Amino acid sequence: LRWRHQHRGLLKAAQQFPGPKTLPGLGNAMMFMCKPEEMVKQIKNLFVNYGDIVRFWLGPDLNIVVACPDELKVLLTNSKMSVKGPQYKYMADLIGRGLLSGSGPEWSKHRKIAKPNFGKRAIESYTPVFNDEVSLLLEELRRKPHDQQFNIYRDIVNTTSYSVCRTLMGLTKEQTMNIPGLQEIIEESPSNYKVIFDRMTKWYLQIDPVFWLTSQYRLQKRFSKLITIFGKDIVKHRREHLKNITEDFKLEHMEMEEDGMLSVVDRFILSGELDQPTMEKEIFTVFTASQESTAKTASYLLLMMAYHPDCQEKLYNEIKSILGDSDRDVTDDDLKRMPYMEMVLKEVARLFPIGAILQRTVAEDIAIRSGYLPAGSSMSFSVFHLHRDPRFWDNPDAFDPERFNPENTERRHQNAYIPFSLGPMNCLGRSFATKLVKTICGRILREFEVTSQSSYEDLRLAIYISVVAIGGFPVILKKRNSTK
Numbered sequence: 001l002r003w004r005h006q007h008r009g010l011l012k013a014a015q016q017f018p019g020p021k022t023l024p025g026l027g028n029a030m031m032f033m034c035k036p037e038e039m040v041k042q043i044k045n046l047f048v049n050y051g052d053i054v055r056f057w058l059g060p061d062l063n064i065v066v067a068c069p070d071e072l073k074v075l076l077t078n079s080k081m082s083v084k085g086p087q088y089k090y091m092a093d094l095i096g097r098g099l100l101s102g103s104g105p106e107w108s109k110h111r112k113i114a115k116p117n118f119g120k121r122a123i124e125s126y127t128p129v130f131n132d133e134v135s136l137l138l139e140e141l142r143r144k145p146h147d148q149q150f151n152i153y154r155d156i157v158n159t160t161s162y163s164v165c166r167t168l169m170g171l172t173k174e175q176t177m178n179i180p181g182l183q184e185i186i187e188e189s190p191s192n193y194k195v196i197f198d199r200m201t202k203w204y205l206q207i208d209p210v211f212w213l214t215s216q217y218r219l220q221k222r223f224s225k226l227i228t229i230f231g232k233d234i235v236k237h238r239r240e241h242l243k244n245i246t247e248d249f250k251l252e253h254m255e256m257e258e259d260g261m262l263s264v265v266d267r268f269i270l271s272g273e274l275d276q277p278t279m280e281k282e283i284f285t286v287f288t289a290s291q292e293s294t295a296k297t298a299s300y301l302l303l304m305m306a307y308h309p310d311c312q313e314k315l316y317n318e319i320k321s322i323l324g325d326s327d328r329d330v331t332d333d334d335l336k337r338m339p340y341m342e343m344v345l346k347e348v349a350r351l352f353p354i355g356a357i358l359q360r361t362v363a364e365d366i367a368i369r370s371g372y373l374p375a376g377s378s379m380s381f382s383v384f385h386l387h388r389d390p391r392f393w394d395n396p397d398a399f400d401p402e403r404f405n406p407e408n409t410e411r412r413h414q415n416a417y418i419p420f421s422l423g424p425m426n427c428l429g430r431s432f433a434t435k436l437v438k439t440i441c442g443r444i445l446r447e448f449e450v451t452s453q454s455s456y457e458d459l460r461l462a463i464y465i466s467v468v469a470i471g472g473f474p475v476i477l478k479k480r481n482s483t484k
């Protein structure tokens with residue numbers, strides 16, 4: 001009763017929006033007590049049954065789900081919306097309250113420090129490392145038994161992880177190979193994302209003493225130790241490296257707006273703004289935000305090519321016309337001349353967004369349609385559902401890169417496509433990810449034809465923070481005759 005009295009403003013404001021019936025104490029939390037695969041359907045039903053601005057309660061948290069793209073754009077670009085939602089606190093155990101799950105002065109300071117490494121000039125400087133890592137990947141793929149199906153994500157995620165360590169972290173190849181626990185971190189990351197998502201969606205796991213009794217907690221604790229050691233090792237290497245760099249060089253490069261001569265870790269150290277534990281968490285944040293997302297996107301792209309041989313043929317012809325028959329490095333110029341690759345990647349990011357459901361805290365009342373989002377509530381949005389909303393996409397579940405040809409791009413709803421989110425909290429690594437995915441896929445598809453024993457209709461998806469392919473990424477690679 002006291003809670004109802006204290007929050008009467010929020011309760012009253014909630015009445016502006018339609019939504020499902022609530023249970024005392026739990027609100028609508030039971031809605032998410034389902035298999036992850038069913039969650040996609042549950043959320044869709046909300047929009048079908050209640051329209052495109054819907055309220056639901058996760059215990060005491062009022063969530064307003066906005067599914068109309070124009071309103072979403074206005075909201076996401078509003079500075080009153082630059083606070084991450086309450087569900088991000090379950091990420092904070094592993095990654096702290098900084099770049100990815102934080103808000104306010106700490107988030108903005110860290111984002112500003114890291115930003116030069118994601119500018120155009122910095123991204124250009126990563127070309128040799130990306131290509132070197134993809135060459136190693138190709139060697140690995142050439143060794144795969146002929147005609148055998150395998151989960152290509154497992155190979156690609158090593159490439160993306162090593163690429164991140166050798167660019168954003170500033171490590172050498174040898175240092176990367178010797179980071180303690182790196183392989184375990186790569187392998188255990190997916191189950192740890194699932195723990196975070198389970199806590200976000202299962203009300204009983206949000207009660208700390210209950211969570212502490214679970215095997216998920218033990219898994220998270222073990223993982224937390226691994227990432228601390230990982231962060232410490234990287235900081236140690238970079239502190240040693242920085243001892244040999246002149247002060248003038250450091251000053252000059254710290255001031256540049258776009259620059260890859262210092263790594264993100266160097267910038268964290270030189271800024272003097274982060275203490276050691278915060279730095280370790282931010283290092284893991286950068287690592288985890290980048291290696292899994294790019295590996296998954298590249299794997300989805302290759303799987304879609306296996307499922308859609310006509311698209312693969314078109315893409316192969318484009319790649320071959322630019323790279324020819326030799327296994328040479330892919331440059332920025334090459335990538336600029338691959339418009340079909342761009343269309344395919346956009347379609348992949350439409351169907352399988354990495355940030356599937358996102359949330360912001362409403363810091364002050366914000367007008368929306370004839371009402372307002374009340375301060376203290378959360379605004380949630382499902383990028384997954386927006387990208388498959390039949391109001392904005394014909395035959396939305398079909399894979400069709402032609403949606404993104406210049407003519408159709410002109411015609412489609414501009415705000416209904418937000419794979420990297422929007423506004424001040426949009427993705428920092430967009431150009432990094434796009435280039436790495438294209439380099440990986442361009443060189444694999446030039447050398448191999450990709451097929452699969454399964455088909456697009458067999459693909460089963462679930463949402464655990466990002467969109468997960470339940471059966472993995474099963475492909476068969478066949479070397480093309482013309483490649484050397």
Ligand code: HEM
Nearest residue numbers: 099100289290293297354355419420421425427428429433
């Ligand atoms: C295809 C790959 C990627 C996709 C689709 C993607 C997508 C996203 C999305 C949707 C967000 C918004 C999250 C939110 O609002 O809660 C985000 C945030 C972020 N991403 Fe990415 N991302 C990708 C790759 C990367 C890479 C390579 C990095 C490199 C470090 C990165 C770093 C970040 C960071 C730091 C944020 C937090 C931004 C902030 O809140 O200020 N991402 N990303």
